[in-house]
Amino acid sequence: MSFVKIWIHLVFSTKKREPWLNKNIRYDVHKHIIKNCKEKEIFLEAIDGYTDHLHCLISLGKDQTISKITQLIKGESSFWINQNNLTPAKFSWQDDYFAVSVGESQVEAVKGYIKNQEKHHAKKSFEDEVNEFMRKYGWERIKDLPA
Template sequence: MSQSFTKLWIHAIWATKNRQELIDFSIEKNLYDFIWQELNELGCPVRIINGMPDHVHVLFLQNPQKTISDIVKQIKGSSSHFMNRGEFILEKFAWQTGFGAFSVSESQLDAVCNYIKNQKRHHLKKNGEDEFNEFMRLHGLENK
């Protein structure tokens, strides 16, 4: 094969520092729009972003010339800078150091999109930390 082809959908999840509930309904659109734009500029088209006051879920295509770690690090850094610079909240905005990133097959895109779209409903039954731990178990990883 003379060319390289990739199409890697990534479901990334990361939380605010100490899981503080910093992403209020009144500012989440600003934050999500910023993340969407930044990912697109990194060559990572976004399918959906949503979350809760203490974490976000993003489904995007990975740019094959960038590592997932580099992509998420860039997005977390630029978005926290954006939030602090824009004075959206009184407290200092920051993300936790780690993140989760999971591959999504083409056949599961609609299911993952619906899951992300319905975050508010899911979290009536389960908090963000329990949700993340469940993702870790489902993917055969231990939360350390």
């Protein structure tokens, strides 16, 4: 029997960073993603976000890839949001995403960070958060990516 535990902190935003995920729908979207992940055997440990993005802490299974998990979460959730007319216009997620590995010793800290998104973003914009991620993980900001 194979045993794999690879923690991934996944972050993705709404298309053009539209603030569609207001309090009226945000938690329904979270609940739906949690349910969908269980059905697809995606181990989702934490989820939260703000009006224009989501953070997920996921443990990959032995046959799972970051791109496939991200595609399943984003694709199904945008379909569900549109099917239920939760936004005034067609909803979609931005194509891009951030994904970084998380060491076992950092799982609790990342869970805490994810679960405090509303409080966190009262002080820091998503743009500032993106720039902080870029610096922290040594990524260059690509000028053609939407801000």
